[in-house]
Amino acid sequence: MSAVPAVERWGATPSRLLRADHGPLPRLGRAALLAEIEASGLTGRGGAAFPTAVKLAAVARVGNAVVVANGTEGEPASWKDKVLLDSNPHLAIDGAVVAARIVGARRVTFAVGRANRAVLKRLQRALAERSDGLDVVVETVPDRFVAGEESALLNRLNGGLAKPTMRKPYEHGVLVQNVETLANLGLIARYGAGWFRQRGTAYEPGTVLVTVHGAVRNPGVLEVDLGMPIREMLQRFGGLTAFPHAVLVGGYFGTWVRAHDVLDLPLTNTALAPVGASLGARTLVVLPQGACGLAESARVARYLAAESAGQCGPCVFGLPAMADALEMLDLDRLRRLAPQVSGRGACAHPTGATRFVASAVDVFSDEIERHRAGRCSGAAHPPVLPLGASREWR
Numbered sequence: 288m289s290a291v292p293a294v295e296r297w298g299a300t301p302s303r304l305l306r307a308d309h310g311p312l313p314r315l316g317r318a319a320l321l322a323e324i325e326a327s328g329l330t331g332r333g334g335a336a337f338p339t340a341v342k343l344a345a346v347a348r349v350g351n352a353v354v355v356a357n358g359t360e361g362e363p364a365s366w367k368d369k370v371l372l373d374s375n376p377h378l379a380i381d382g383a384v385v386a387a388r389i390v391g392a393r394r395v396t397f398a399v400g401r402a403n404r405a406v407l408k409r410l411q412r413a414l415a416e417r418s419d420g421l422d423v424v425v426e427t428v429p430d431r432f433v434a435g436e437e438s439a440l441l442n443r444l445n446g447g448l449a450k451p452t453m454r455k456p457y458e459h460g461v462l463v464q465n466v467e468t469l470a471n472l473g474l475i476a477r478y479g480a481g482w483f484r485q486r487g488t489a490y491e492p493g494t495v496l497v498t499v500h501g502a503v504r505n506p507g508v509l510e511v512d513l514g515m516p517i518r519e520m521l522q523r524f525g526g527l528t529a530f531p532h533a534v535l536v537g538g539y540f541g542t543w544v545r546a547h548d549v550l551d552l553p554l555t556n557t558a559l560a561p562v563g564a565s566l567g568a569r570t571l572v573v574l575p576q577g578a579c580g581l582a583e584s585a586r587v588a589r590y591l592a593a594e595s596a597g598q599c600g601p602c603v604f605g606l607p608a609m610a611d612a613l614e615m616l617d618l619d620r621l622r623r624l625a626p627q628v629s630g631r632g633a634c635a636h637p638t639g640a641t642r643f644v645a646s647a648v649d650v651f652s653d654e655i656e657r658h659r660a661g662r663c664s665g666a667a668h669p670p671v672l673p674l675g676a677s678r679e680w681r
């Protein structure tokens with residue numbers, strides 16, 4: 288999906304991340320800012336939900352820091368960072384300024400995917416409109432699934448390929464923070480931790496940007512409260528357009544869940560854990576009855592195999608073998624492969640892909656016999672899950 292969809296639709300609760308009228312940043316010192324972020328309970332919005340204050344404090348301790356604003360969003364099913372940077376780049380820049388103040392950085396690099404020229408131009412224009420006394424640059428990276436993994440991003444920004452390494456950026460004074468996380472820093476610096484905690488739940492506070500597509504009337508990106516029931520959230524996207532078979536929660540590193548098991552759960556990691564799911568970067572795809580979850584998952588498994596950075600054996604050989612086994616519905620082979628692939632490799636790519644494939648086999652088990660008999664119930668349905676197309680690593 289290369290173009291930014293027309294997305295900012297105002298729900299009953301006003302969107303604060305996608306609105307560009309927050310005024311100047313307050314002049315707080317680094318200790319006061321860090322204390323406020325710690326009190327807010329903000330966690331990273333890039334997928335792993337790591338406590339932001341902990342990472343800021345760790346990088347500040349190393350010294351000689353730089354900030355990398357991660358707006359790469361290499362997952363083709365996710366649009367939220369592109370929408371944020373397109374609709375409100377100043378808030379993400381504010382957050383990068385706050386982060387730089389806390390970790391003592393003089394340099395900030397925004398990284399965005401290469402295909403999205405509109406986002407790049409919008410960010411560059413926003414930077415030209417302001418002066419923060421920092422060295423702020425924008426770099427483009429290849430639109431590959433793993434290019435936004437933080438060590439891959441760092442490798443690319445240092446002139447190498449956009450492939451993961453064993454380096455942990457924060458140990459070297461590099462703060463890599465998702466742009467939505469940064470936008471939240473900009474808001475918390477202005478309005479405080481108490482204000483941030485007015486939305487969301489006590490354990491998972493705040494709002495999040497969600498990308499929703501599949502069987503909803505208005506696919507796109509909206510800001511919603513953590514803890515909102517998923518069924519209610521789908522109403523904000525115009526409601527369902529077909530009977531829902533399953534929901535992919537958390538994008539291509541995520542988990543398929545049967546629709547009746549997930550629609551009445553609140554949108555939090557705590558609530559999703561018992562059904563084996565987590566929010567990740569909050570991409571949700573509603574699969575309509577009539578589309579084939581096995582066929583959809585086999586296409587994505589093949590795509591994820593092709594997105595391996597080609598460096599670690601379990602990933603290079605395991606992911607194509609897994610895609611073959613899913614296409615052939617060789618469940619014994621899938622069962623044997625899973626422990627040989629998951630948890631291996633230099634990054635979480637094989638683990639995420641294994642989780643996705645395992646959930647497909649579980650949730651779409653009723654399709655398996657039909658496929659073995661040569662009948663796919665969704666053969667006539669157009670593809671639901673989008674795939675990326677870039678072949679570059681540099």
Ligand SMILES: Cc1cc2nc3c(=O)[nH]c(=O)nc-3n(C[C@H](O)[C@H](O)[C@H](O)COP(=O)(O)O)c2cc1C
Pocket residue numbers: 330331332333334335336337357358359360361362432433434435436437438463464465466468469634635636
């Ligand atoms: C394969 C892979 C791809 C990733 N892609 C992205 C991405 O596109 N954008 C992003 O912000 N984080 C991505 N991450 C997570 C980053 O490594 C990193 O944890 C994140 O940018 C940290 O920001 P946060 O703490 O604000 O969430 C990816 C991780 C993995 C394992």
Ligand code: SF4
Pocket residue numbers: 433450451452594595596597598599600602603631632633634635636637
């Ligand atoms: S696990 Fe796969 S994607 Fe990750 S570094 Fe190794 S080869 Fe690359």
